[in-house]
Amino acid sequence: MARPDIELDIGEVVRRLEVDPVDAYDEEYELEFEDRHLDRAVERSDADEAAFRLQRRACSSGLFRPQSELVKLQDWIAHTGEKVVIVFEGRDAAGGMGLFDRSGYDRAGVERMIVRSGIRLIKYWFAIPDEEQDVRFLGRIHDPLKQSTLGPMDLESRRRSEDHTRAKEAMLERTHIAEAPWWVVAADDKKRARLNCNAHLLTLMPYREVVRPHVELPQRMRHPDYSRRPTSAESFVPERH
Secondary structure (H helix, E strand, O other): OOOOOOOOOHHHHHHHHHHHHHHHOOHHHHHHHHHHHHHHHHHOOOHHHHHHHHHHHHHHHHHHHHHHHHHHHHHHHHHHOOOEEEEEEEOOOOOOOOOOOOHHHHOHHHHHHHHHOOOEEEEEEEEOOHHHHHHHHHHHHHOOOOHHHOOHHHHHHHHOHHHHHHHHHHHHHHHOEOOEOEEEEEOOOHHHHHHHHHHHHHHHOOOOOOOOOOOOOOOOOOOOOOOOOOOOHHHOOOOOO
């Protein structure tokens, strides 16, 4: 007999549906947004709200710090010729990326081929519980910016969630090899998940900072017989902002 869905805290769901759209914004803008609203939260003497805002701002700030290290890692890979494949997987709405989507489910047999060819393979599974997945699906339903990410396959996937979970467990077990293990990221909180994943990835790679050659901006070449043609006013996009 099918088990009934877990009842969600309606108040918590409403709060999340109000807050989560902020996660879709550019991180830099989000920091500014949080700073502006933090003062108001403190002024209202709402300790819980103020603490929540402070926590989100700290997580957002933390996302920027590893960026320089990730750039160093990228430079080191390009400089050494290292070959690296990083796989991000998870249940629907877990987060992750659109690159190599469904890599674990559909192409689970290629891990050993990749490793044998000398490619460093790093695999992350972003894990979320049923309740969190439900909240994120509701967010996609109610947020116009996310509605395009929720299709018939997603709805059918939710209905067959238990079957997919069994398949996922079998896939993880069969492809968890010493040369390329699956690393599980607790992804209930998207920002913490990104921070933890970034930090962990950096520990797996023996990278170092590559010294870049000094670059000087060259002078423009000027030709006395050339003058730039003016652009017609009709060609410009109206400045509405």
